Amino acid sequence: FAEVLELIDDSAAAQTLLDKRESYIAAANEHAWDGQWYRRATMDNGNWLGTKDNDAGRIFLNAQTWAILADAGPQDRLDAAWDSVKEHLIREMGPLLLAPAYSVPDTDVGYITRYTPGSRENGGVYMHAATWALAAACKIGDTESATTIWNAISPAREGRDQKSYIAEPYVTPGNVDGPDSATPGAAGWTWYTGSAAWLTNISLTRVLGIRPEFxxxxxxxxxxxxxxxxxxxxxxxxxxxxxxxxxxxxxxxxxxxxxxxxxxxxxxxxxxxxxxxxxxxxxxxxxxxxxxxxxxxxxxxxxxxxxx
Structure with a gap:
């Protein structure tokens, strides 16, 4: 938005936003960098989500992909975070929202831990986040991973295996079960997800790379x-x-x-x-x-x- 303010000759407001952006990035890199990836958040008790010290939920997808999409760190850290995504989260059925999955409910973490391991937000492929991972792969220039993610979240491609995929092959699902699930690769919540619009947008702006700028x-x-x-x-x-x-x-x-x-x-x-x-x-x-x-x-x- 700072660029919009510059276009309407409000340089002071633009600089205020840019200064705040830099302070947020500095704070995130001072406190949330875990050595090989970015931590997800702090809980009410002050403990971290998404750190290597956790038994479950050691790494979260969104913290890495949005660091890349927002240029929220030095390039060596963004590269390391993406390498961690490839190592820990990208699987045959797509990029997992987190890993490892939670095996018991944790009231401090919240409702996602009440899903069975590998389903929906608990270690499954949550399609909104999967499309953002596709965008991050394209942005960082990792064509191989972009191809892997594209193929994994394509309903038409995955729908060829109806025994495991289950869902319609012509609709973007809201989620796909992860490897810790009893039904890995099974899709659900079709006709109900905003990720269809995200996949369309990212296919145009990042895969095809047709992006309007000022x-x-x-x-x-x-x-x-x-x-x-x-x-x-x-x-x-x-x-x-x-x-x-x-x-x-x-x-x-x-x-x-x-x-x-x-x-x-x-x-x-x-x-x-x-x-x-x-x-x-x-x-x-x-x-x-x-x-x-x-x-x-x-x-x-x-x-x-x-x-x-």
Whole structure:
């Protein structure tokens, strides 16, 4: 919101918000960093949730993903937190909300401990949080994990195994049972979840990477393996933007280039001055060029100038 305040020439209010943001980030990193991930919260008795010292609920997904999405820490900590997500939380059925699951109710923690282990918020895949994990994987540039999460939370893909998945294959579920459950991989609470809207939004803004910003439209796709040829269309500033990509072109470490109306753009930004005067579509093409073997990196190259 500080950026909005800057746009309306209220720099003092904008700076107040930015100063508060920095103080919150400093406090979180001083008190909530647990060595390899961020702790979740404190309880009324002052004890921590989501610390390595806990028998259950040692690590919580949201504390890690939102640290990444909000740029709420130094990059080495964000990378370590994401590595911990991959080690402790990403499973075949999707990213778990917490681990290990609670095996007995804990009144200090609350109602989630009354669910059976591995179900819903008690060590299951809670779909809202799973979509945020997908966004975090795309933002941090971990295409492999983004692909794993995308495949795991796709109703159409998981619905092929009706014996274990149970739910409809054409509806985003609210949750999927985790590995500690008696029914791992079973989905529930379909037709009832706001995570469907989250998955749609993140698919457009992070997987396809079509994100409106102040003064520009950013194109910054995450090349999830297996998506193949993609064509996406959206309206922006009264004009139609058509984005074409083929994830089959992507290889680890490949350089991403983006052309707008046939001209390469730096940072994948479309600015109003390149919009056509008439309502003809503006064609955008995304390509990945393999790098020499010596240039391969663990995480893919982003468009030049693109933020994480």
């Amino acid at each position: 003064g520009a439209l950013r194109i910054d796709p995450c090349p999830i393996s297996g998506l193949g040829r993609i064509t996406a269309q959206r309206r922006w500033r009264g004009r139609t933007i058509v984005v074409h990509a083929d994830t089959n072109e992507h290889t680890p470490g490949a350089a991403c280039s983006i052309t707008v109306a046939g001209k390469e753009t730096q940072g994948g930004l479309i600015t109003p001055d390149v919009l056509p005067k008439s309502d003809e579509p503006l064609e955008v093409r995304v390509r990945w060029t393999p790098m020499p073997a010596s240039g391969l990196e663990h995480r893919p190259t982003r468009p030049v100038g693109a933020p994480r």
